[in-house]
Amino acid sequence: MRRSRARARPVPALPSLALVLALALALACPAPRAAAALPGKAPVDSLHFLVEADGANAGWMTAVRTVHADGRVVYRGGGTIRGTTSLKWTLEMTPDLRSFVRSTSWLKMPEQELEIVSVHVPDGKPQVTATVNGSQMPVPAEKLPAQAVFLPQGAATALMALSDLLAPQDAATYVGNLSATNGLQKLDLAVRGLGSGALAQKGAEVPVRSFELTVTHKELKQPIVLTIHQHPDGSFFGVETPQGRILATGGAAGGGAVAGPGGVETTVAADGATLAATLTVPPPGKDAAAGVAGVVLIAGPSQSGRDAAADGFGFYAHLAAELAAAGVATLRYEPRAPVDGALSLEAMAGDAAAAAAALGAAAGLDPGRLLLLAQGEGGMLAGEAAALCAQAGRPVRGLILVGATTSPGADLHAALPRPADAPWLASFLSRDPRPALLAAGLPLMLLHGDRDDAVPSTEATALKEWLNAQGHLKVACTVAAGLNHCLQEVPAAGGPPAPECAKGVVKRIAGFVAQCTR
Known part of the structure; x- marks a missing residue:
């Protein structure tokens, strides 16, 4: 050769x-x-x-x-x-x-x-x-x-x-x-x-x-x-x-699979649609026989695609590669974006649950060691997606919210350019994601950067306070200094962010996955 x-x-x-x-x-x-x-x-x-x-x-x-x-x-x-x-x-x-x-x-x-x-x-x-x-x-x-x-x-x-x-x-x-x-x-x-x-x-x-x-x-x-x-x-x-x-990044796939860019190309069979997806798995290790833990990277209702791309940085693609290096598999999928407002948030939560089923069925994965991770508006879906997984007999072990929107939708309705009767907007305005997160009762990690200009860090601290007040104490909340919406370091004097997520927070995510899946 x-x-x-x-x-x-x-x-x-x-x-x-x-x-x-x-x-x-x-x-x-x-x-x-x-x-x-x-x-x-x-x-x-x-x-x-x-x-x-x-x-x-x-x-x-x-x-x-x-x-x-x-x-x-x-x-x-x-x-x-x-x-x-x-x-x-x-x-x-x-x-x-x-x-x-x-x-x-x-x-x-x-x-x-x-x-x-x-x-x-x-x-x-x-x-x-x-x-x-x-x-x-x-x-x-x-x-x-x-x-x-x-x-x-x-x-x-x-x-x-x-x-x-x-x-x-x-x-x-x-x-x-x-x-x-x-x-x-x-x-x-x-x-x-x-x-x-x-x-x-x-x-x-x-x-x-x-x-x-x-x-x-x-x-x-x-x-x-x-x-x-x-x-x-x-x-x-x-x-x-x-x-x-x-x-x-992410050029090598484990398990002998031939990888496409950033992982192995696959699909998710959702309700009424087949969603393109990317499975990224770690290289085979000594514990491979036990089954690898995995994280579904939830696609929210934005237009950033499966990689959660913003300002030229593919947050989910980068996170998938880093987690694979830490021994954690991920599945990220192409969202059915509600371009015309015809898709409800409930349907999107169903897509996330379908992605969890697909990840659990992948070769080498342990279906009993899965978590859900959501960024931004994906935080509106995480609790309901976890409930759907449990109803299907495939409960997940924890939730991770990064720079997530979790306030009641009616409090976030300003300047949304969509018709008032659209299913997407109707479900958004009527949604309070907090009760579903409370009902899930799962260990929850909240990560937010104090330089996040997309979602204020008070979303994370307010959610932790609300859940604690309701008796849910398994909530870890970190507001990291100097990090933006994609957990990249931003220079204090201004200028472009670092080219990668901060190593410390990626390590923390991997550690949380390990803790939840022991």
């Missing part, structure tokens, strides 16, 4: 502009074989990446793919590099991934904020608008260097799209050239399959298939050579350059 090259060299603080140019230009080119409508892909799929530099984490990126009903494919993402530079981007592609429709990027550095919007028009010349430090300036595309025109796409997002194009190809034999253009600049992107191999990540060997890309362009003094790595099923895993690598 031919092994993919895994270089252990330092990576710069940011991918070079030339590299970003090469990756982004590749998106606008005709593919040798179009990946029509991304067969088999979930409507929403996301990856969390760590950027490595000098053997340490230098930042993170997230890329999210959404396939719309009309076939359009939208890639969006964000990231933070070295704690000083923040990025966000969106790239909309045609259904066959042969050309881009619109791209937007936002880059904030210590002394400058830049936004660039590119819109494709029929004659092939993109319309470009640049905003620098809040001042908008329409710019003729021909006046901009190629790097500026294509900076919007960003490395992780661009490579996810390019990887989708290459997914149908044979990594052992493929040789081709993608001639890319945005109507003004042109480059050649030679692609050569490197076959299959493995990469080391967090002490595990991740099976990969790889393609080498050699990029030439008139603005480049010398060709750029980089490698795209995919999982064996063709899903994107990461990229290597001669300077380093950017890899998705």
Whole structure:
């Protein structure tokens, strides 16, 4: 078996502009074989990446793919590099991934904020608008260097799209050239399959298939050579350059399973729907025969998807990878978001209970050692979901609420843009989640950051006081200093949050799971 090259060299603080140019230009080119409508892909799929530099984490990126009903494919993402530079981007592609429709990027550095919007028009010349430090300036595309025109796409997002194009190809034999253009600049992107191999990540060997890309362009003094790595099923895993690598977290799955990004792709059979889901399990250990404990990551009524993505950070995806490293399995699933208000919170609680049943049935899991975890508005569902699990003869062992909304819905109704008679809003306004949490009588962990700008930390302290007053004393409440809604550390002087959840709170969650499932 031919092994993919895994270089252990330092990576710069940011991918070079030339590299970003090469990756982004590749998106606008005709593919040798179009990946029509991304067969088999979930409507929403996301990856969390760590950027490595000098053997340490230098930042993170997230890329999210959404396939719309009309076939359009939208890639969006964000990231933070070295704690000083923040990025966000969106790239909309045609259904066959042969050309881009619109791209937007936002880059904030210590002394400058830049936004660039590119819109494709029929004659092939993109319309470009640049905003620098809040001042908008329409710019003729021909006046901009190629790097500026294509900076919007960003490395992780661009490579996810390019990887989708290459997914149908044979990594052992493929040789081709993608001639890319945005109507003004042109480059050649030679692609050569490197076959299959493995990469080391967090002490595990991740099976990969790889393609080498050699990029030439008139603005480049010398060709750029980089490698795209995919999982064996063709899903994107990461990229290597001669300077380093950017890899998705959670690449290795336990039990000999072939993992997709962040875990094994599966489904949850809910009432009237089949929900795409991701199962993340720990590597096999000495206690594997006893059955692994697991946590269902409840999908709330927001639009953040199974990864609970916010500002480019996939909270649930990251938490799943960290808990797997601590020996805990997780299942996160795609929510049936109440876009039209037609889905009630009761139905969403049923979906969470169905996810618990699916997790308990997974190979290597102990169905008697499960907990539920909810963030934000998911806190409105946790108690009822626990009750449904108990009614089905599959009781869970504990509940974890992170930055959760738990006040009566009528107290939280301000400025909700939904019709008053919608089932979602009606059930929200009539719901007081506290009695269900009390009735469950389960050990409860409340985690909240005092820098949470989505849900005030008083939600956690008020819930603990209310439950204690009702006689429920098995409640642990922590309001962590300096943490945000996703339990990331936020600098006191401002600036982007840390690229990962605070290690202490993740360890505390794992410890609570162990305590509840002994």
